[in-house]
Amino acid sequence: xxxxMTMDEQRRLESLNRPIEHDTTQYIVTQLGEEQYxxxxxxxxxxxxxxxxxxxxxxVKYIKGVINLRGEVIPILSLRLKxxxxxxxxxxxxxxxxxxxxxxxxxxxxxxxxxxxxxxxxEHIEKVTYxxxxxxxxxxxxxxxxxKLISLLDIDAVLAENEG
Amino acid sequence: xxxxQYLEIFLDETKEHLQNLNTQIMDLEQNPDNMDTINEIFxxxxxxxxxxxxxxxxxxxxxxxxxxxxxSEVRNGxxxxxxxxxxxxxxxxxxxxxxxxxxxxxxxxxxxxxxxxIKILNTILNNEKGEPAQKEEKPEAATAQAxxxxxxEREKWRAIKPNDTxxxxxxxxxKEGLKVYGITVYIEEACxxxxxxxxxxxxxxxxxxxxIISQPTAQDIEDExxxxxxxxxxxxxxxxxxxxxAIKSVSEIEEALCSEYVExxxxxxxxxxxxxxxxxxxxxxxxxxxxxxxxxxxxxxxxKTPAKPVVNRTVxxxxxxLDNLMNLVSELIxxxxxxxxxxxxxxxxxxxxxxxxIEYLESVTxxxxxxxxxxxxxxxxxxxxxFPRMIRDLSKKLGKKMELYMTGEDxxxxxxxxxxxxxxxxxxxxxxxxxxxxxxDVRVANGKPEVGSIFLDAYQDGNNVVIEVRDDGGGIxxxxxxxxxxxxxxxxxxxxxxxTEKEVIDLLFLPSFSxxxxxxxxxxxxxxxxxxxxxxxxxxxxxxxxxxxGEGSSWIIRLPLTLAIIQALMVTIGNEKYAISLGSISNIxxxxxxxxxxxxxxxxxHIRGTVIPIIRLNQLLDVExxxxxxxxxxxxIIVKKGDKQAGLVVDELIxxxxxxxxxxxxxxxxxxxxxxxxxxxxGEVALILDANTLI
Numbered sequence: 001x002x003x004x005m006t007m008d009e010q011r012r013l014e015s016l017n018r019p020i021e022h023d024t025t026q027y028i029v030t031q032l033g034e035e036q037y038x039x040x041x042x043x044x045x046x047x048x049x050x051x052x053x054x055x056x057x058x059x060v061k062y063i064k065g066v067i068n069l070r071g072e073v074i075p076i077l078s079l080r081l082k083x084x085x086x087x088x089x090x091x092x093x094x095x096x097x098x099x100x101x102x103x104x105x106x107x108x109x110x111x112x113x114x115x116x117x118x119x120x121x122x123e124h125i126e127k128v129t130y131x132x133x134x135x136x137x138x139x140x141x142x143x144x145x146x147x148k149l150i151s152l153l154d155i156d157a158v159l160a161e162n163e164g
Numbered sequence: 165x166x167x168x169q170y171l172e173i174f175l176d177e178t179k180e181h182l183q184n185l186n187t188q189i190m191d192l193e194q195n196p197d198n199m200d201t202i203n204e205i206f207x208x209x210x211x212x213x214x215x216x217x218x219x220x221x222x223x224x225x226x227x228x229x230x231x232x233x234x235x236s237e238v239r240n241g242x243x244x245x246x247x248x249x250x251x252x253x254x255x256x257x258x259x260x261x262x263x264x265x266x267x268x269x270x271x272x273x274x275x276x277x278x279x280x281x282i283k284i285l286n287t288i289l290n291n292e293k294g295e296p297a298q299k300e301e302k303p304e305a306a307t308a309q310a311x312x313x314x315x316x317e318r319e320k321w322r323a324i325k326p327n328d329t330x331x332x333x334x335x336x337x338x339k340e341g342l343k344v345y346g347i348t349v350y351i352e353e354a355c356x357x358x359x360x361x362x363x364x365x366x367x368x369x370x371x372x373x374x375x376i377i378s379q380p381t382a383q384d385i386e387d388e389x390x391x392x393x394x395x396x397x398x399x400x401x402x403x404x405x406x407x408x409x410a411i412k413s414v415s416e417i418e419e420a421l422c423s424e425y426v427e428x429x430x431x432x433x434x435x436x437x438x439x440x441x442x443x444x445x446x447x448x449x450x451x452x453x454x455x456x457x458x459x460x461x462x463x464x465x466x467x468k469t470p471a472k473p474v475v476n477r478t479v480x481x482x483x484x485x486l487d488n489l490m491n492l493v494s495e496l497i498x499x500x501x502x503x504x505x506x507x508x509x510x511x512x513x514x515x516x517x518x519x520x521x522i523e524y525l526e527s528v529t530x531x532x533x534x535x536x537x538x539x540x541x542x543x544x545x546x547x548x549x550x551f552p553r554m555i556r557d558l559s560k561k562l563g564k565k566m567e568l569y570m571t572g573e574d575x576x577x578x579x580x581x582x583x584x585x586x587x588x589x590x591x592x593x594x595x596x597x598x599x600x601x602x603x604x605d606v607r608v609a610n611g612k613p614e615v616g617s618i619f620l621d622a623y624q625d626g627n628n629v630v631i632e633v634r635d636d637g638g639g640i641x642x643x644x645x646x647x648x649x650x651x652x653x654x655x656x657x658x659x660x661x662x663x664t665e666k667e668v669i670d671l672l673f674l675p676s677f678s679x680x681x682x683x684x685x686x687x688x689x690x691x692x693x694x695x696x697x698x699x700x701x702x703x704x705x706x707x708x709x710x711x712x713x714g715e716g717s718s719w720i721i722r723l724p725l726t727l728a729i730i731q732a733l734m735v736t737i738g739n740e741k742y743a744i745s746l747g748s749i750s751n752i753x754x755x756x757x758x759x760x761x762x763x764x765x766x767x768x769x770h771i772r773g774t775v776i777p778i779i780r781l782n783q784l785l786d787v788e789x790x791x792x793x794x795x796x797x798x799x800x801i802i803v804k805k806g807d808k809q810a811g812l813v814v815d816e817l818i819x820x821x822x823x824x825x826x827x828x829x830x831x832x833x834x835x836x837x838x839x840x841x842x843x844x845x846x847g848e849v850a851l852i853l854d855a856n857t858l859i
Contacts (some may be wrong), residue, residue: 054849057785058835073841075832107831
């Protein structure tokens with residue numbers, strides 16, 4: 001269950017490479033199927049490798065179960081199932097991104113792969129304007145980076161629906 | 165003096181004293197002549213006054229001072245206890261509680277002088293005693309002095325009787341032109357190291373002259389066997405002011421009373437003593453001039469024994485520190501479990517010694533856990549002690565006669581639970597008082613004693629603590645509840661026909677449900693029982709109602725002893741592991757599939773004369789497991805809740821284990837059957853099944 005790199009380390013590396021610009025946000029880019037999704041770094045407390053997930057019966061489908069992260073029991077959410085994609089296929093690249101919300105509650109999000117950390121200028125982020133379909137309702141914008149398009153996840157929206 | 169560091173202690177102790185006063189005054193109302201109660205009240209009021217004074221809460225001090233005056237007169241027998249007086253005293257306690265609340269919230273006592281109360285207190289004093297002028301003066305004088313009564317009373321050195329040798333010393337000193345002073349030193353009530361302060365006073369004085377008598381004896385003072393004052397006879401060539409200055413140079417000295425010791429006083433002493441109120445009597449009467457040390461020692465003892473033990477063997481600890489300790493113990497148990505499972509994995513047989521050590525570790529961690537749990541346990545007394553007063557007030561307010569009987573106040577519960585349990589219990593008692601008990605005339609008409617009884621019983625039952633609130637009132641009127649529910653549209657009339665009594669009672673726990681015809685100040689706002697239920701459930705407890713229409717109802721709260729660590733049976737279902745609390749398991753049976761019968765399309769088994777429904781956990785929990793040999797025996801865990809039972813079918817038993825309950829977070833809505841999760845020795849997470857929800 002080794003961690004890839006703590007966020008502090010990543011942030012430090014990042015700041016060495018780039019001059020600090022104004023109005024920029026850092027995103028962790030993850031792969032889900034064919035598409036790339038960005039998660040605002042401020043929510044992320046940790047990224048861990050895939051480990052045994054204990055299934056919890058009778059819960060919504062996109063909750064895969066719970067894991068033990070250093071003595072804490074943390075629920076795991078499948079981003080794929082949540083966004084209406086097909087079931088996760090666990091590979092060596094599968095990662096669990098641990099998000100820490102304001103109320104000090106943690107939740108893990110299952111992604112196919114963690115790619116890189118990017119810093120996006122506000123001007124490179126386009127707000128989603130078209131009618132939000134199933135997938136788009138979890139997005140807060142689209143970022144352009146190196147000719148690629150990264151869908152930026154609205155974490156609050158992703159997690160909010162659990163409560164319903 | 166900076167008193168902020170004592171604020172916590174002040175709050176705690178004041179609460180205790182107030183509670184004590186509440187209880188004692190209740191007592192006084194019943195037995196107005198009980199001298200012990202009166203003394204106890206006097207002492208508590210006196211301590212309160214002293215503490216308030218030390219902390220600089222003048223208003224609080226003034227009020228307690230006047231209360232103390234009243235008690236003092238009651239003690240002297242000049243005032244008789246009257247019902248109106250009790251009411252006034254309770255009002256005073258409420259006012260004091262208000263001060264305390266203010267202090268707790270803002271560290272300031274607020275600006276309410278409670279002049280009306282003080283006036284009433286003084287009226288009581290004046291009317292009954294007929295010495296208005298003197299009494300009027302008293303509060304101010306005493307406020308200035310910060311504690312104690314009239315100056316004469318405070319100069320305790322006057323009670324010292326020198327023996328012959330000492331008399332000689334005094335005479336000799338007088339001849340030599342030295343002065344003999346009588347000194348009484350008061351140390352601040354909040355002072356922690358009284359003996360050390362006293363020692364410093366002795367040191368300071370010895371530089372100026374010679375101490376000939378001290379009362380209590382120097383030895384007792386050194387052992388801290390004295391209250392907050394001690395008295396000395398002291399020979400010195402220095403002036404009085406210099407002596408006082410020397411004493412006051414020691415910190416935490418509240419007051420040093422010093423005046424010249426005059427020989428003639430001795431002659432007048434004997435008759436003077438007799439006139440004085442009982443305060444000094446204890447020492448003065450048995451004292452003989454020849455035996456100074458005896459009264460010296462007996463005085464603090466006599467005063468103290470009933471108050472509190474000299475050696476206080478308790479420590480106040482912040483609950484947060486205990487939580488921290490508890491968490492560490494939990495971690496330790498998880499680590500121990502992983503060690504156990506690591507040794508289990510190594511099958512080579514030559515680690516006998518290692519196993520022994522592991523077992524030793526296991527017993528140590530178990531004991532450690534128990535000890536920490538015990539440290540966190542407090543008697544529920546701290547919560548229930550306020551109820552008799554509440555019932556008394558309710559009785560007056562509702563115009564019903566009622567009596568509260570409590571047992572098991574010493575039953576202990578986890579501190580966090582005790583803190584939370586007060587409100588639900590209060591709700592239930594109010595319910596019993598308001599809805600449960602019939603009006604007195606109805607009771608008499610129904611052939612019951614006029615005075616209604618409410619019982620609060622607490623006791624330990626296995627791993628649970630049970631608190632029962634019972635009344636001998638009318639019980640729950642099932643039909644009235646049904647009608648109300650139909651009226652509110654909660655249920656349909658057809659539905660109501662088929663409801664069992666229990667289902668109807670459950671309606672009471674729904675939010676905003678109240679059968680009281682009119683909303684009263686006491687209960688009936690419909691915010692009661694659903695709050696009670698959710699509170700109890702948040703503490704992992706449950707509420708059960710037993711009802712006998714016409715004879716009363718009892719509300720039974722069942723709470724787990726511990727919240728964090730439990731003994732559990734680990735089982736496998738398919739390839740998943742689950743934990744079931746050992747507390748709910750009654751036994752385990754090996755059942756042949758042919759013994760399973762169908763009753764009303766539900767599977768049951770028949771064991772030793774009882775029919776027990778069985779639940780196949782693999783189906784209930786949607787566990788995927790390969791079909792097994794249909795003829796193979798099944799392992800059935802029989803769980804019980806109250807007198808009901810159910811059999812849970814599992815695949816395999818792993819064994820008993822101590823598990824640490826972990827919360828699963830707010831993000832997932834787990835079904836009720838899962839009460840939490842735990843971390844196994846190998847780092848895996850296993851879910852904990854709450855068998856109670858299955859019955």
